Amino acid sequence: MxxxxxxxxxxxxxxxxxxxxxxxxxxxxxxxxxxxxxxxxxxxxxxxxxxxxxxxxxxxxxxxxxxxxxxxxxxxxxGTVYTGKGDPATPGWPSHPxxxxxxxxxxxxxxxxxxxxxxxxxxxxxxxxHMGGAAVAEGVSDVTTIRNVIGVLPGSHQANRYIILGNHRDAWVFGAADPNSGTTCLLEVARAFGHMAARGWSPRRSIVFASWDAEEYGSWVNGVGEDNAPVLATKAIAYINVDVAVGGGGFHASATPQLDDLIRDVSSQVANPDGPAGQSLLEGWAAEHNVSEPELGRLGGGGSDYAAFLQHLGIAAADTHFGGSYPMYQSVVYDNYHWMATFADPLFKRHVAVAKMMAGVAARLAGDHRLPFNYSAYAAHLGRDVARLQSDLASQGAPPSLSVDPLLVSVSRLLAAAQSIDTEAQHITASSSSSRCTRGRACPMEGASGEGANCGSSKAMDGVNERLFLAERGFLDGHGIGPHYTWFKHLFVICRHHATPCKI
CATH class of the missing domain: 3.50.30.30 (Glucose Oxidase; domain 1)
Incomplete structure (x- = not known):
């Protein structure tokens, strides 16, 4: 402007x-x-x-x-130049024939x-x-059917609670990186889980594999955020996104803060494709940034399928990938297999690492007795943001009436609530450990990792988990974040419209 x-x-x-x-x-x-x-x-x-x-x-x-x-x-x-979300002819409601x-x-x-x-x-x-040339052809407008492809691996304990793994499959041309590197990872994770299911394994909670259509046109997860909002708002635990899984070197992870510890933990169990033998992805990630514990980024630009889940519905989300902004991004013909195999990932080891990250995070979310959500980390992150805001206001000579005290009180309350629910979950876990279930594999409290639990504590932990995954919805404002941005409802994932940088 x-x-x-x-x-x-x-x-x-x-x-x-x-x-x-x-x-x-x-x-x-x-x-x-x-x-x-x-x-x-x-x-x-x-x-x-x-x-x-x-x-x-x-x-x-x-x-x-x-x-x-x-x-x-x-x-x-x-790339799309549509600044809205979903089908432009059906803003805010499902698009059906x-x-x-x-x-x-x-x-x-x-x-x-x-x-x-x-x-x-x-x-x-x-x-x-060189101005001039032939006259420009008339524009063409048409209505086309899009198709989202969904597969479900039912959970054995809570089949109506969902861990969703998603990737869009539409590309402007060849799309070796965007989106086919992500599609490759999603399909491999689905194949691996299918193989495990065929051998008798099942997750506690259902795992949904979603291949989205029309992302590049701006119709992010069209029909899902509108058509299935009531179901997703009450039953979706987390969304694991993959878009450009590999566009070069350098590992990147972004998530809502309660998933930070989970992402780091899983990365400690995945081999670093670009490091020496025996080095974990976590170790390589930390070494690349010269830190002991790498920081995760935040999802807020609205440029991929997580937007409908996080920014509109308040569902915890994560994304992992290799490479930042890669030079072949949405180019006419050069984002192809040859470029990928020659420059971005010659041995496809980075693809393997992303697939293992997705699978590990999904297995934990779908299988752990207690959901691996850490809201104490969330509160700490928000506390640091408020402290920076307070410092900025002071340095700019803001009047005393412009105070961050209400924010500090809210963050303190969030931390207290997080510590309280952690204590409650620990008591339930201790109780179940002292009286393990004897019903064998049929017991609904047997987790994906084979852990046993007292069947009597099942409902108690289910209640804890409900509060854990629904807590993210508490950051939504039904009116949206501004008069012109009513679709974006998440108050702590705030971005200038469509710009990549975001604040949480």
Whole structure:
């Protein structure tokens, strides 16, 4: 927005209106760039990837794909420019054949009203000297059926409580990294759990495997957040997301804070694909950042399928992957198997590590007697955020009336509640350990790890677990986080709309 304001101030709005804007990818969501261009009367937008970001070693043939991992001059990044969520013709309700839909005119108001085209940086470099060419074809609008594919491994104790593992399978072109690296991991985890189930194993709680459609168009988990909201809000324990599982080196994990300890614990049991023999993923992760205990990131950008679960429904969520922003992101043809096998993961060991992380986290969430949620860690994290806010206010000379005291009180209450429920769970566990169940494998209290428990304590621990997984819903505001962001309801996962950075 600031760039357009400066441009108007420099040359006048009349010289901006009706122009074609050549806009660089970066910093903000591409859809926001287009929306801002519309506000200033721009007639069309061309989006390009800056070689400074996508080919930092140089643009000559020896420094770009296929000789290197970076984006070549002919690569153009695709992606949705829709700034909403779900089907734009059914905002806030399920999209079904024959169901109520907005008129074409009303739907059009929710979409960009100017043409938008991604171009390569070679085109961007010479475009001002080569204006013209054939007339632009008329835009095409159509309604298409999307298909989410769902598989369920029923739980033996609480079949109506769900651990959901999800990945979108639609890609702009080949999608070796986005999303097929994640699809590969999801399918392998499903295969492994299916093999275990065939040999007689079953989780305590149901595990759901979900292959989502139409994520790249902005319809994140379309039909799930709306059609199944009542079920998910009361029965979904956690959502484990995988999108770009592998886009290069460097392990990254993000989660809601009550899952931090679980993620670290599972990573200590997975081999580091890029480290020496015997080194765990946790050890390599910590060494990469030169810390004793690595910090997890937070899910808040809204750019993947976790958004509907966490930001809209308040369901605990996690995501693990290798590589940050990779240079072939949504490029025309170069996000392919050759690029993946040559540069991103030649031996596919990183894929194996992500699959093991997903499987380990899912097995714990679906099988542990007590859900491995740590709300004391959640309270500690929020306490640090409030302390930073307090320091920022003081450094900026904020008036005394602007106080963080109510936040400090709330965090203190959360910590006290977390410690109380931890104590309650410990008492139940101690009771069950002193009087182990003798009913054998048929007992519903036998966990995925083979642990026994007193059947009489089953309902007591179930009650604890209900409070643990429903606690995340307490961070939701039914009215949304702002007048223009009613879909985003999570008060502690706050992001500028569609921007990647987030605060919790």
């Amino acid at each position: 600031e760039d357009f304001e400066e441009l108007v101030a420099a040359i006048g709005r009349e010289k901006v209106t009706g122009t074609v804007a050549l806009i660089r990818y970066g910093k903000t969501f591409r859809g926001d760039k287009v929306r801002n261009a519309e506000k200033f009367g721009v007639a069309a937008v061309l989006l390009y990837s800056d070689p400074a970001d996508y080919a930092p070693e140089g643009t000559d043939a020896s420094h770009v794909y296929p000789q290197a991992e970076w984006l070549p001059a002919t690569g153009a990044q695709r 024959g169901g109520e839909r907005l008129s074409d005119e009303e739907t059009a108001k929710r979409l960009p009203r100017i043409p938008v085209l991604p171009v390569s940086y070679s085109v961007a470099a010479g475009i001002m000297a």
